[in-house]
Amino acid sequence: MKRLFALGLLLVLLPAAAAETHTVEVSQSDDGSSYYFEPDVLQVAVGDIVRFEWGNGSHNIAQASDGEANSYVSGFYSGEPQVGGNWTLPAEYTETDGTLDYLCEPHALMGMRGSIIVGSGAAPIPEITLEFGEFPWLSYLLIIPLLGTMWCWGFRHHPEAPRVIALGTTLATLLLSITIFLKAGSSSGYRLMEEYVWSSQFGVSLLLGVDGLSAPMVLLTGILGPLTVLFAWEEQKRPALFFGLLLLLQTATLGVFVTLDYFVFYLFWEVVLIPMFFLVAIWGGPARRYAAYKFFIYTFTASLVMLVGFMALYFEAGANTFSMIEIAKQSGSFAPTFQKWVFAALFIGFAVKMPMVPFHTWLPDAHVEAPTAGSIVLAGIMLKLGLYGLMRAALAPLPLGAEYFVPVMVALAIVSIIYGAALSLAQTDLKKLVAYSSISHMGIALLGVATLTELGLAGAVYMMFAHGLLSPAMFMIAGVVLHQLGTRDIPKLGGLAQKQPYTATLFVAIFLGSLGLPGMATFVAELSVFVAFFQSHGYWLLLPIFGMVLTAGYHLWALQRSVFGPLSKEVNVEKVHEALWYEQWPLFTIVTLAVLFGVLPQILMSPITVACYDILRLMGGV
Known part of the structure; x- marks a missing residue:
């Protein structure tokens, strides 16, 4: 029995005995001319113990994001600076390979930094599931709208055919996008993957796949497709070209969302510019060419930097x-x-597309001059490409860069939230009001990304989806008003509820949803982002909250001046009637979906949260 006890005790003590204890001196020279850790670079084995012992001076130990950082953000921390004593690094930090950078907060600018290399020094690469599908769902997702484009262009002399073709194509794409969203599920990793080698010499492939980040964007693109076609049902000016460009735009945006190859991502990204340029330049307002060229120059230049x-x-x-x-x-x-x-x-390439202040000036012109269908796609899908690209293409490969630019992202996000809301409050053109509101809402999404937390990233994606539903609906409302009254000037409107009560009800529901009414999708997104931001930045949250006060102001003021009150005497209100069926159905569908995803957020939040967790794992933040 004694031998068994001794053997058991030996087995228990062996791992502890194998762990070596290393000591780092924390000190400074007597004359205060140098501050140092000795050794400043320490190599240890996995499982070893690191003990810091104080010499001269008052110091502390704080983990740094990299070897050049000057401040503590997160990680291990010995506490406030102290004189004398010792501190042992928590064992969890030496359990896996990796490099731990640290500093002394009071003397970081004097070069008092150190590093602990654990094992190989390279953090273990997390395993991300890659599941290739047996059926090429994603290929068909790209092929169907592309074929629809060519089919539309083949009916140049049959004005009725292109809209029917476009509606059938977008409905088929919607069914496919729903199928893909359901098949993607809420599991970690990429699903339905496909790979078609383009150039083995340069490593270029049409690598397709979806996860909880891209699947909701695919679903959103699928939803907006038929709604956009319906709303533009009576388009008479070159309908074959018009509907063909809408389908080409859908193809390109879907390509951005499902590709996992940087080179192909860039190609789809650039193709997006072409149909939108022509939609604005041909079917836009009086200043359409100026707006189209400004849009193209801004976004193309930024994409070259990208x-x-x-x-x-x-x-x-x-x-x-x-x-x-x-x-x-x-x-x-x-x-x-x-x-x-x-x-x-x-970040510059993606920030222009979002767009963030000060890269935003192309957006109001493009929105105001674009046809309503163009504004629907621009607000609903294209603005999401920037934030999606930031999360997909930049965070995982550049974690230290992302951490370094957190203050910049926070500053731009807050400025965009407040500036966009303030300018919306000052607008008299209903369409320009909605355009500036997009800058504010996308600022909220960027604020979520800047937290670099699971909840913040998930809230950002949810905001993209919610804004992608409600902002197009607001542009639809502006289109209905313009079609019936010939103006979008808010002071000239008034009393619309008396002439079109059903449409006015949708008008009110959409505006309340956009400002973040509880029970609608935007509220879920804003709550997630603000909770995450408070956890990471504390009472700086008061600044974006002030932006929300302005947001409520411009939404409610626009409603009060246009929908309620006495009938306007500045326009001919006698011809005002309920929106036509092809205008009402898209509005009703969007309101229904906004409520659905506001009441049952887990439908989207479950896969989104898993994807955000995967991103943070690749960044080394989990």
């Missing part, structure tokens, strides 16, 4: 592939300075 970032990732990774998944696995080898510069390039 391309530089993509190429830098490709060459620095040295993996001879443009696969986002493979390049993200190399992030541990990217130097902090490299990550900061490349993240800056990608």
